Amino acid sequence: MATGSSPARDRAKLLFANETFYRAFAERDVTLMSAVWAEEEPVTCLHPGWPPVEGRDSVLQSWHAILTGPASPDIECLHARAGIHRDTGIVICYERIGQDYLIATNIFIRSGDGWLLVHHQSGAAPEPGEGNAPPRRSIN
Template structure:
């Protein structure tokens, strides 16, 4: 696979994560996370969550809850380091922005998530990447 195709596949996996979030699709969210590797998640304002069952329970609580936020992924950038892919992007939730790091591993099924972290961020208009800017 070429570097450009690999990066496109990684960005597609990242977009799929945000589609699952936006559509509150618990099944799709579960399919995105690795099941043979340790996984972690740091939701804003929550303590660290470790282990597939706990991480997926946290997503179920967020997606099925009455206050599940509308979310949009903006300015995603991807870098690949061997069989590890890192996507960073802004998350727009209402008028607020978060900055997220999503870490994936390459598997036979494509890119699977092993870590998600998001936290407060400045307005992304202060950090709009050039069209061809890459992490690596």
């Protein structure tokens, strides 16, 4: 844990980093998308239906294609849950794209006083219902 931080504050910063990732996606902001990904660590991405994308340049090229393409989807992040394991943060959430739902895992590393993304993976999921929706609290 960073000096002077509490677990609740660390979780809030991790969830903020996750929200920033989804804001970049929703607003089709290529510059912001680039800023959320780590530069000094290996990064990977598993887009639904794509082969694995490895390396920062390739990952950012994949996001550029998605964000600037004619079929760039509208997205909403739902039910984000965060867990922190030393300097690694994991956020699991649902993504709503139109009427479809995906479930995503976003892995971050601590960077200074914040968090940077090193891995994103999403895949098909059933619609979260009242009985099976994850709680809106953080996990640890």
